[in-house]
Amino acid sequence: MSQPTIPLFDREVQPPYLAPGYKSTVLRAPTQPLVVIPHSLSERTGPVFGAANVGPLDHDLTKNSMKNGEPLGERIVVHGRVLDETGRPVPHTLIEIWQANAAGRYVHKVDQHDAPLDPNFLGTGRVLTDAEGRYKFYTIKPGAYPWSNHYNAWRPNHIHFSLFGPNITTRLVTQMYFPGDPLLDHDPVFLSLPPKGRSLLICRFDMAVTEPHFALGYQFDFVLRGSGSTPFETV
Ligand SMILES: [Fe+2]
Numbered sequence: 001m002s003q004p005t006i007p008l009f010d011r012e013v014q015p016p017y018l019a020p021g022y023k024s025t026v027l028r029a030p031t032q033p034l035v036v037i038p039h040s041l042s043e044r045t046g047p048v049f050g051a052a053n054v055g056p057l058d059h060d061l062t063k064n065s066m067k068n069g070e071p072l073g074e075r076i077v078v079h080g081r082v083l084d085e086t087g088r089p090v091p092h093t094l095i096e097i098w099q100a101n102a103a104g105r106y107v108h109k110v111d112q113h114d115a116p117l118d119p120n121f122l123g124t125g126r127v128l129t130d131a132e133g134r135y136k137f138y139t140i141k142p143g144a145y146p147w148s149n150h151y152n153a154w155r156p157n158h159i160h161f162s163l164f165g166p167n168i169t170t171r172l173v174t175q176m177y178f179p180g181d182p183l184l185d186h187d188p189v190f191l192s193l194p195p196k197g198r199s200l201l202i203c204r205f206d207m208a209v210t211e212p213h214f215a216l217g218y219q220f221d222f223v224l225r226g227s228g229s230t231p232f233e234t235v
Helices: 024-028 041-045 182-186 195-200
Strands: 075-083 094-098 124-128 134-140 145-147 153-155 158-164 172-177 216-219
Touching: 094 134, 124 134, 153 182
Parallel strands: 075 216
Antiparallel strands: 075 134, 094 124, 094 158, 145 153, 158 172
């Protein structure tokens, strides 16, 4: 019996599995047709991470390192909504955040970039959406960093996200970029996306949430699935 084919996601938005300019996709892109694995009952009904997992400072990456000082860099506040395929808000959804510090360095043993760590910045956080699907967190604008994809390759400023929707099958992993970043035109990860998908991953400067004498505001919405889904990392 032939296997059903995977429902096609929106090719005008989502990145292909294989993007030769983004070298690691050459190694990991599937070479055989994909096989649908039906979701089990426990996948559709099992518990996901919720409010009990979020601490009082998890939404503030400028304070959650448990150190005594302020991190270096440009403070920002990021807000938006999590939506489903019909545009309805998705409440009580856990958003996990990880990023480089202002110098472009991750707190991770495999990050060998010759840039300073910040003792007051871990670069990780979590936030839950409220009843209207809204979220907000504070952080430091991440710096660009080099990587080994090709000669003189640099990643643009970006923040990584993982979202759990109503169940584990609606998990979304993606990256958010900043408007006007000149490195976007040179980044094979960003350029692997179709043009429409690229625009969906760039946040919007938001004067309405910019806080006087404190932090610049940015707005970014997530759509968990459907043809208008936020571009996600597929492999
Ligand atoms: Fe990164």
